[in-house]
Amino acid sequence: xxxxxxxxxxxxxxxxxxxxxxxxxxxxxxxxxxxxxxxxxxxxxxxxxxxxxxxxxxxxxxxxxxxxxxxxxxxxxxxxxxxxxxxxxxxxxxxxxxxxxxxxxxxxxxxxxxxxxxxxxxxxxxxxxxxxxxxxxxxxxxxxxxxxxxxxxxxxxxxxxxxxxxxxxxxxxxxxxxxxxxxxxxxxxxxxxxxxxxxxxxxxxxxxxxxxxxxxxxxxxxxxxxxxxxxxxxxxxxxxxxxxxxxxxxxxxxxxxxxxxxxxxxxxxxxxxxxxxxxxxxxxxxxxxxxxxxxxxxxxxxxxxxxxxxxxxxxxxxxxxxxxxxxxxxxxxxxxxxxxxxxxxxxxxxxxxxxxxxxxxxxxxxxxxxxxxxxxxxxxxxxxxxxxxxxxxxxxxxxxxxxxxxxxxxxxxxxxxxxxxxxxxxxxxxxxxxxxxxxxxxxxxxxxxxxxxxxxxxxxxxxxxxxxxxxxxxxxx
Numbered sequence: 099x100x101x102x103x104x105x106x107x108x109x110x111x112x113x114x115x116x117x118x119x120x121x122x123x124x125x126x127x128x129x130x131x132x133x134x135x136x137x138x139x140x141x142x143x144x145x146x147x148x149x150x151x152x153x154x155x156x157x158x159x160x161x162x163x164x165x166x167x168x169x170x171x172x173x174x175x176x177x178x179x180x181x182x183x184x185x186x187x188x189x190x191x192x193x194x195x196x197x198x199x200x201x202x203x204x205x206x207x208x209x210x211x212x213x214x215x216x217x218x219x220x221x222x223x224x225x226x227x228x229x230x231x232x233x234x235x236x237x238x239x240x241x242x243x244x245x246x247x248x249x250x251x252x253x254x255x256x257x258x259x260x261x262x263x264x265x266x267x268x269x270x271x272x273x274x275x276x277x278x279x280x281x282x283x284x285x286x287x288x289x290x291x292x293x294x295x296x297x298x299x300x301x302x303x304x305x306x307x308x309x310x311x312x313x314x315x316x317x318x319x320x321x322x323x324x325x326x327x328x329x330x331x332x333x334x335x336x337x338x339x340x341x342x343x344x345x346x347x348x349x350x351x352x353x354x355x356x357x358x359x360x361x362x363x364x365x366x367x368x369x370x371x372x373x374x375x376x377x378x379x380x381x382x383x384x385x386x387x388x389x390x391x392x393x394x395x396x397x398x399x400x401x402x403x404x405x406x407x408x409x410x411x412x413x414x415x416x417x418x419x420x421x422x423x424x425x426x427x428x429x430x431x432x433x434x435x436x437x438x439x440x441x442x443x444x445x446x447x448x449x450x451x452x453x454x455x456x457x458x459x460x461x462x463x464x465x466x467x468x469x470x471x472x473x474x475x476x477x478x479x480x481x482x483x484x485x486x487x488x489x490x491x492x493x494x495x496x497x498x499x500x501x502x503x504x505x506x507x508x509x510x511x512x513x514x515x516x517x518x519x520x521x522x523x524x525x526x527x528x529x530x531x532x533x534x535x536x537x538x539x540x541x542x543x544x545x546x547x548x549x550x551x552x553x554x555x556x557x558x559x560x561x562x563x564x565x566x567x568x569x570x571x572x573x574x575x
Contacts, residue, residue, distance in 0.1 A: 103349065105122070106566070107132060108122075108131045109364075113141070113142060114546065114558040116556065117169055117323070117560050119332055120326060128331070129327075132340060132346075133335070141513065142317060144314070148391070152449070152451070153456065154456055155317075161310055167555040169557060170323075175322040180318060190407035192414075193414060200276075213271075215273040218267075226298060239549060240549045240561060257298050261420075262288050262293075265277055275411075275413075275416055279411030281297035282436045283296050287427035288419070289420075292520050314446070351541075351566045354543050356543070357506070357515060358543070362377050365541055369537045369538055370537040373528060380526070380528075382510050383517035384465055384511075385498035386501060390457070392491040393491060394489045395453070397457060398483050400482060400484070404482065409440050410440075413436035422462075426463060435461035435475065438459060439458070454491070461478075465509075466499075466510040468498065470495070470497070515548075516547045534558075534561060535569070549561070
């Protein structure tokens with residue numbers, strides 16, 4: 099490590115680490131990012147995983163929360179190479195029989211796919227989408243008194259319900275299915291509180307700013323953030339794994355874009371016994387089994403909206419998806435799992451050789467599972483796209499162990515940085531006045547294990563840096 103002293107050091111270059119570093123550097127501080135791998139990005143990385151010329155997103159693939167993020171949206175990332183691409187259909191949800199519900203940016207267009215619930219959907223979602231600018235900073239931040247309490251309460255009274263209970267107000271299978279697919283992003287049993295919050299936030303974000311992909315791969319989002327950070331005067335060191343505080347250069351504040359488990363290993367000796375105990379009890383959620391495919395042509399989905407969608411939620415009815423997620427929560431493996439599928443190359447020709455395509459998909463599995471779910475996932479895709487298997491030129495599979503080896507933040511394959519249930523939604527990683535402060539002065543945690551949790555939005559890093567600016571540097575923003 100260089101001998102230079104810094105105002106702040108950030109360990110980890112995921113979206114939150116980069117966001118924290120940028121905010122600090124914007125205030126004129128001298129900031130260093132240290133990344134263990136040779137390439138920055140955390141969950142925002144892309145690579146040729148199958149065949150030459152096929153660019154696959156290793157983790158994050160579609161970016162509704164990046165597009166909706168107040169902090170990322172404030173940055174001039176387009177000047178540093180970032181280009182979002184909006185699919186024709188944001189997300190489609192096929193049903194047996196060849197029909198599909200679909201999320202479009204336009205509320206009315208979405209409602210038209212929802213059968214008997216079309217009017218109810220518009221009445222439900224329009225006020226929430228209208229209130230989004232007033233509540234988004236509270237939704238994507240630590241627990242506290244909201245700036246617009248009545249609007250926030252209007253969201254919270256709906257969002258706090260389990261998805262299974264919320265869905266009872268829907269009459270048709272289309273809206274129930276679409277809502278289930280959104281709620282399943284929580285990686286929770288749909289009987290749990292807060293699952294409706296995940297569904298509503300993702301839906302609102304879609305209507306406000308879309309569900310874009312990044313031209314060239316998710317890696318380009320990381321590269322644009324890093325380029326802007328460096329243009330401000332920041333510095334990045336890669337290929338350095340931090341296992342001890344002794345490895346770090348002198349700094350007034352250190353930020354860790356890592357999990358509580360890693361934080362304990364690196365800095366646990368500096369913490370109070372209570373804080374160590376809280377971190378040791380932190381709970382991780384379900385894992386992922388992921389497949390990347392090199393394909394000879396576009397996936398032949400039966401439903402037209404699926405052939406035009408960037409994201410497809412495969413799981414049929416609400417009941418089937420809820421059953422699948424319940425099995426995972428019980429430590430079991432469903433034969434018909436909920437599958438989240440993306441087809442970025444339909445809209446970004448740079449992802450595959452001319453005429454070819456890439457596919458990206460995963461299902462949920464119990465934390466730490468090493469069971470091969472290839473057959474189950476491909477059966478589900480084939481169910482709604484007969485002939486899919488005939489298009490496969492190559493596949494690359496990633497189980498929970500592979501995910502954690504690739505990124506140690508993904509404990510047991512949990513990409514959300516810990517269970518997003520009610521107990522850990524706002525108190526992650528510990529119950530404290532500020533969830534970003536550790537019990538050691540000058541040490542902060544800014545990963546997905548802090549509010550608002552997983553997703554590419556950078557808001558955990560933003561809020562951690564904001565807290566430290568006030569605590570250490572007497573800067574209030």
